[in-house]
Amino acid sequence: MHDHDDIFKLHTPDFDQLNKKWDRRTFLTQTSLGLGALAMGSLFGKELFGSTPKAAAGASGLEADILKALPHFAPKAKRVVYLFMSGGPSQFETFDYKPGLAKMMGQGLPDSVRQGQRLTGMSANQSILPIAPSAFKFAQYGKSQTWVSELLPHTAQVVDDLCIVKSLFSEQINHDPAITFFQTGNQLPGRPSIGSWISYGLGSDNKNLPTFIVLVSKNGQKDQPLYARLWGNGFLPSKHQGVQFRAGKDPVLYLNDPDGYDGKDRKEMLDYLTKLNQLQNSAYGDPEVEARIAQYEMAYRMQTAVPEVMDIANEPDEIFDMYGPDSRDPGTYAANCILARKLLEKDVKFVQLYHQGWDQHGNLPNAITQQCKATDQATAALIKDLKRRGLLEDTLVVWGGEFGRTVYSQGKLTATDYGRDHHPRCFTMWMAGAGVKAGLSYGETDDFSYNILKDPVHVHDFQATLLYLMGIDHERLTYKFQGRRFRLTDVAGKVVNGILA
Template sequence: MSHHHDDDIFKLHTPDFDQLNKKLDRRTFLTKTTLGLGALAMGSLLGKELFGSTPKAAAGAGGLEADILKALPHFAPKAKRVVYLFMSGGPSQFETFDYKPGLEKLMGQNLPASVRQGQRLTGMSANQSALPIAPSIFKFNQHGETRTWVSELLPHTAAVVDDLCIVKSLYSEAINHDPAITFFQTGNQLPGRPSIGSWVSYGLGSDNNNLPTFIVLVSKNGQKDQPLYARLWGNGFLPSKHQGVQFRAGKDPVLYLNDPDGYDGKDRKEMLEYLTKLNQLQNSAYGDPEVEARISQYEMAYRMQTAVPEVMDMKDEPDEIFEMYGPDSRDPGTYAANCILARKLLEKDVKFVQLYHQGWDQHGNLPTAITTQCKATDQATAALIKDLKRRGLLEDTLVVWGGEFGRTVYSQGKLTATDYGRDHHPRCFTMWMAGAGVKAGLSYGETDDFSYNIVKDPVHVHDFQATLLYLMGIDHERLTYKFQGRRFRLTDVEGKIVKGILS
């Protein structure tokens, strides 16, 4: 490649460059517009922003957008970073944290109409002639100084229960997986909105210029009973640089990041500099904000070529770390290995790390299936809490654990003394948080004797989202983005901070 002066590239005379520099001449304009002079007349009615708009106007990033970002954070953040452990499929509260001993004497009885209150069922249960109550077959014991009830399926989590803030009164409107997960991740049941990590990235930016602000890890050892879509960590209508970047186990942790075989990469920086100039030329002509986003992404990718191999390398982790996180932690891509990787990313000041572990959708054979799930996740989850705590990171890191909804008290399908299944239940379910800004050793909210309805301190999905943003120093009502003529936010038009869990 020949070397030009920095400005020479703007003087190159090729048909493409000439056309780009001219933007649209009269002939091209009249050819390309389907309405010809009618389009020009429409332009005069709609104003100068339709044609010949300035880059700033075209970017949709007017003064108000800049003012919104300039004001952040709105108050002193409690949490500098978040690790969100998403248990995809809907973990049963009955087999984990919401102890209901009174159900044992009601086994097999039909769920009372006074409890159900006419609430809708999924299509999988609606045709059942009866809704037989299914007590959990697993034992619960009290743990820690707080004497918190935890299932025998979670012995390692039980050992750190005094560090947890367990919220038993979450609720959602969504009763099926895709809309429910989309609702949790984006604030709306319909696809297309930015994910929660993207909102954090947009609002607060990065504390590490060599790694993405928002990183996603998906367990390879989770049951793939329900699909996950990349749009769950997508940027929606926000600039694309705020999308979550998935890290994978294996040769290519980030797709398309490594150089092709046979290319030594020596002139990569020079190539990127020329590509940036081309993009800047296009940006000056058309004012498309995505051009600037792509420039920053190319630059990030170049820096990541060094940063990613370093953070993915586990050879410096001592044996005691692998022993603490469990035997799976030596196998890259498992939930346990991803928990170690999450800790390493948090140490690098990555702001939002999200782990997805599938397989919690247990409509039948629940006792066996949930035992497998807990065995795959329990030790590593507790180890992450202990690891962050001893490194001094837990005090300014928020850890979140939970799924998209809970499970029904009644059995879907057959019920025996040792086997049953549970359907989706959005009316009440359990999540927990730990670390920065939340009260340790707290159980918040209560459900009725059937864990079917909330009787104290309900927490809506939007309330959870508003509280997470608050802990990051963000007022959820003030972090907005204008799209298609409307200002959007993560919590839509709802959400209140759950003050009762704040430390």
């Protein structure tokens, strides 16, 4: 039997090949295999675990120079929690109050308002686009006297902490490209997600947890699918991929040791695996090898850190009461909001919650009532909880979906039953916390919430502003891939100065 260290002294064909210099014949005969390896890497190279304490670790050349310059200026926010309401919440039933529509129920949307704008295939064949007033009452709340729907009584209590932007717009009218656009800056898959860009640019403040963590509600209606590529690293090194935490005994897949395998065994295995990876890296200089080493080391540290942060059983009763009855049920939106607060306390830089079920083409009054009931109390509680712990002042909270809904009903229309189609021309999001004006309603839409009258905010503008609040100039955070320098905002975007505190 050989001692473990003797393994690395053996002259086997594989080790000889690793140590062998690449001559002309080797290059010519193996180039085709190398291309195949690149293709395989694109399929299997997205590792589960990601993050290193320093973003610039392993970077070289221009990439290293870019990372050394960060942050570009003093950040307002140290961390972000992004509450993504997948499916497209209706602005009519939440924040964009349009009382004048009540007297226009059932009338066709005027051509002068639509202006020939694109419709989805779900309503394009309707002979009339009947105007559907909201079935819900609105009232003004807080010192800001902001209009909020009766569906959001808890959010109404924290409205003076919110910066409500009513003039978002996008070019994407269907779910997949619209969500992909919001999360990656491009409607086609393959680009890095917004959390991955943050991880790449700023690195981690907690060596035991990933920089970018994702939570998906189990109690959201699965009307539209979510794909892991929405929190993927794209062409960035795989250590920047978002890591999904799940409810149950295995919060992170493949993290726990198999039965009969103790921590000492795992550490020993990782030590020797690191030596093998270092040997491969010295031979090929592939940056993904260094990423794998970092990921394995992160996974080992996470074995201790994850169970502690995922355990909410020791939270006091007042916390569960504040977040609502669902908060005691792991995996619900409310329980995930508590987890998000715990992760932010641990200095996780980007936490993203996804809650599905906002795609209400029919039966909207009943469906949106259930959605708001599942999310309203916990969302407001998260704001209150962060504020009283002194975290809101340097944490940015974001709430919103991929687009809004139409003023007209898709299909059946009565005073209590209607649906709304996709509407990317104008919709509502809100931000709260670090660096944004509190108690502000920004932007203005027309009487039909169909077109923007004042202060339009494009998706790229939103992304540029989020990066700005983290201390990043969106035009300077780039990554070279396939001969071109890419960025989150592509070739557009401007910071929305009107919402900055």
